[in-house]
Amino acid sequence: MRFTPTAAGATGLAAILALSACAGATTSTGERVDGGTIVYAHQQEPFCVFGGWIEQAYLSYQVLDNLTSLDENHEVVPWLATEWSTSEDGLTWTFTLKDGVEFTDGSPLTAEVVAYNFDYWVSGGNSTALVWLQDYYASAEAIDELTVQINLSAPYPRLADNLTQGYFGIQSQVALETRTDEENCAAPIGSGAFIVDHWDRGEEIVLVRNDEYTSWPANAEHTGPAYVEEIVWRFVPDATTRVAALQSGEVDAIYDVPAVQWQTLDDAGYQLEKYVTPGRPQQLAFNTQVGPFTDVLVRQAFAYSLDRRAAVEAIGQGVIPYEGNGGVSQTTPGYSQAAADWYDYDPEKANALLDEAGWTERDADGFRTKDGERLHVVLPYGAGSIINADGAAILQGVKEQASQVGFDVELIPVPLSELVAGAYSQPAERDINVGYWTAVTAGILYINWRPSTEEAPNYSNGAFYNDEVLAQLIRDANSAADIDEQNALYIEAQDYIAERALSIGLYDRLSTLAVDTSLKGVWQEHAQGGPTFYDAYLTE
Amino acid sequence: MTTVRSTPEASTLGRRLRRLPWTLVAALVFLGILAVAVIAPQALATHDPFALDYPASLRAPSAAHWFGTDESGRDLYSRVIWGARESVLIGLGAAAVGLAGAILLGSLAALGPRPVRATVDRFVEILFAFPALLLALLLVAIAGPSALTQIFAVGLGTAPGYARMVRGQILTAKDSGYVRAAVALGHSRSRIVRSHILPNALRPLVAIFALSVGQSIVWASSLSFLGLGVAPPASEWGALLDAGRSYIVQAGWLVVIPGLVIVALALTATTIGRHVQAGLERGEKS
Numbered sequence: 001m002r003f004t005p006t007a008a009g010a011t012g013l014a015a016i017l018a019l020s021a022c023a024g025a026t027t028s029t030g031e032r033v034d035g036g037t038i039v040y041a042h043q044q045e046p047f048c049v050f051g052g053w054i055e056q057a058y059l060s061y062q063v064l065d066n067l068t069s070l071d072e073n074h075e076v077v078p079w080l081a082t083e084w085s086t087s088e089d090g091l092t093w094t095f096t097l098k099d100g101v102e103f104t105d106g107s108p109l110t111a112e113v114v115a116y117n118f119d120y121w122v123s124g125g126n127s128t129a130l131v132w133l134q135d136y137y138a139s140a141e142a143i144d145e146l147t148v149q150i151n152l153s154a155p156y157p158r159l160a161d162n163l164t165q166g167y168f169g170i171q172s173q174v175a176l177e178t179r180t181d182e183e184n185c186a187a188p189i190g191s192g193a194f195i196v197d198h199w200d201r202g203e204e205i206v207l208v209r210n211d212e213y214t215s216w217p218a219n220a221e222h223t224g225p226a227y228v229e230e231i232v233w234r235f236v237p238d239a240t241t242r243v244a245a246l247q248s249g250e251v252d253a254i255y256d257v258p259a260v261q262w263q264t265l266d267d268a269g270y271q272l273e274k275y276v277t278p279g280r281p282q283q284l285a286f287n288t289q290v291g292p293f294t295d296v297l298v299r300q301a302f303a304y305s306l307d308r309r310a311a312v313e314a315i316g317q318g319v320i321p322y323e324g325n326g327g328v329s330q331t332t333p334g335y336s337q338a339a340a341d342w343y344d345y346d347p348e349k350a351n352a353l354l355d356e357a358g359w360t361e362r363d364a365d366g367f368r369t370k371d372g373e374r375l376h377v378v379l380p381y382g383a384g385s386i387i388n389a390d391g392a393a394i395l396q397g398v399k400e401q402a403s404q405v406g407f408d409v410e411l412i413p414v415p416l417s418e419l420v421a422g423a424y425s426q427p428a429e430r431d432i433n434v435g436y437w438t439a440v441t442a443g444i445l446y447i448n449w450r451p452s453t454e455e456a457p458n459y460s461n462g463a464f465y466n467d468e469v470l471a472q473l474i475r476d477a478n479s480a481a482d483i484d485e486q487n488a489l490y491i492e493a494q495d496y497i498a499e500r501a502l503s504i505g506l507y508d509r510l511s512t513l514a515v516d517t518s519l520k521g522v523w524q525e526h527a528q529g530g531p532t533f534y535d536a537y538l539t540e
Numbered sequence: 541m542t543t544v545r546s547t548p549e550a551s552t553l554g555r556r557l558r559r560l561p562w563t564l565v566a567a568l569v570f571l572g573i574l575a576v577a578v579i580a581p582q583a584l585a586t587h588d589p590f591a592l593d594y595p596a597s598l599r600a601p602s603a604a605h606w607f608g609t610d611e612s613g614r615d616l617y618s619r620v621i622w623g624a625r626e627s628v629l630i631g632l633g634a635a636a637v638g639l640a641g642a643i644l645l646g647s648l649a650a651l652g653p654r655p656v657r658a659t660v661d662r663f664v665e666i667l668f669a670f671p672a673l674l675l676a677l678l679l680v681a682i683a684g685p686s687a688l689t690q691i692f693a694v695g696l697g698t699a700p701g702y703a704r705m706v707r708g709q710i711l712t713a714k715d716s717g718y719v720r721a722a723v724a725l726g727h728s729r730s731r732i733v734r735s736h737i738l739p740n741a742l743r744p745l746v747a748i749f750a751l752s753v754g755q756s757i758v759w760a761s762s763l764s765f766l767g768l769g770v771a772p773p774a775s776e777w778g779a780l781l782d783a784g785r786s787y788i789v790q791a792g793w794l795v796v797i798p799g800l801v802i803v804a805l806a807l808t809a810t811t812i813g814r815h816v817q818a819g820l821e822r823g824e825k826s
Contacts, residue, residue: 240785261790264789314595393783396773400592400773403590411773
């Protein structure tokens, strides 16, 4: 038999296809193995373990404990705090702490330490904790050894909900005071189920079990220290590589499963977890200070020009949910369906609105013009960080659909390093801001829509929209004691945003996991959907 | 019955064509198709390269979509055809920038005053110390990703190697008998450089240019593949390869076809370059 290069290629290809078809989850008897190492492949590497970015919250959730936790019914349950109460005027919160808790440096958890952490966050220790607290937090004081009082400047009935997010992890005061910022950045000292052992930058962080762990949250599935001895938290930015690593058995679990791989992994028997994060969805906020979107007609025309649902459903393969609401996602309490349904795909209406706005001429490329100027809009996006590959494909659909009514949309993929350095953050630099912000309540609206002033700039106001009416509406909602009244006010705020087309939704942000069947007990925490390995164990 | 006989000229041309190696014929055919794709892509494309057709997403190659469709239902064949212009222009531009830089640096290193020669030599050595792709990445990091940056980034990466070659060619020409004869005849220095040294030293660069086009296209595609080239949804071939990566298991054609086209273009440029080189060498011998 002659063995030609073509035959060799065909044989090789057949072998690869056969191997791919056979790749599947490990078969397991389900018997728990004591100890062991979980290798977990995550998408993005943060700068520090603790900080104001969700990627940091995911990590610090393994290492630090919070005062409160959120259970699967979105009820706030005890963690480091055993109970809490608010004063009648809503301005004073009192938390009672769990007794006998020690940080991994041996220092005890006390009310004074918790008060110190609150002050640390608002003085810049955590940028996201700061923006949640800054207009409400007044002071924190230790009433006794295990009772801490938080004083607010305005009522905030959902404070305990917000404290479940990873940005509010409690650190050792001794560590914060005596160690360098670099040390606390790389390996913060908490009382959590795991301790940072070492960090090989660009590769992985290794977490080891805290054998003295006593402070599990009330919604945990077991008590005592974690089952596994070690977690290798590996950074694998490319989604295809992460999936291949899972299929080859190189890793036990992966984060951010590409939509196109979902069914394949499901068919192969992997445990798939999907959490639609509450808070701001992936949305488009229009620049209301500079450029064509200062005209509400142009903003509305853009919204009508898009068949967002078709784009999301095609690219998302039934995994990524469409979201029409630009304010909050559908899993957020106080969600407005009316805001989500405000702009259906209607190119004729879009054309009419653009004509009315004076963009009546077309240039040689078919784009609309006004006074000789092309209807050109700049849409930068954090490629591979804020927007993953699925999101980038959806944005390409946005560009093409908007071009049909005459918008010239310039998509600019921006590396994370540039975003962090402040690229495209000024009104003159962009026309559309795309991005999400996870939260557990619709209080996120205040972060995203609080007017920006010279004294208190708001870099999270993506539309550069300074409107005291909207801000007051959200402030009223934030302080409303009655939950129904609060939700009604949040809904009113979302409708206000939708009516003026300040922001429109695209799709809901997901936290997804794929887990090999040999690994059990992994669940997604309910504040932000990050993986929780405290209850996880390996099986034979 | 009338017998049609071929003219002597036609039969000579036919004989010549038959004598050409099949690789060169294939390269010339591909080059012809490519030229049409660059000049008039609409003549070859079957669909609008940007038109969305979500219900038809990720369709395998078929009569309706020769190269299949991508995740947004866009016709891959039409995207490849429309992407030819950007890919080829980036390749040609980068080769031109690389060669222009090489001629400048090589000429200064060979013909400049001693301090200039020394400075240029050290500068080229510094450039050599960095891997070419790293130099390209550095420029992209400074200037931001775009087609123009890609052209200069790849050009900068290739320039040092060719600069050494130009310098060597000029030094060889400088020591040749015809230059010594020109000096003996009393020709001015500038005339000798212009009329004797440069034409003879730079002739081999015609072949090198053709070769470097292929290399430049592969490098430019590498930058696009890393997300450092033209912005999506442009259908430059490296960008197509990058976009298809996410679907490699479900829709392998999105990676295989752009990859094959890049390889075909690189092989075409190399084959033609080598043929030109061989022709020049034959000319020198005869």
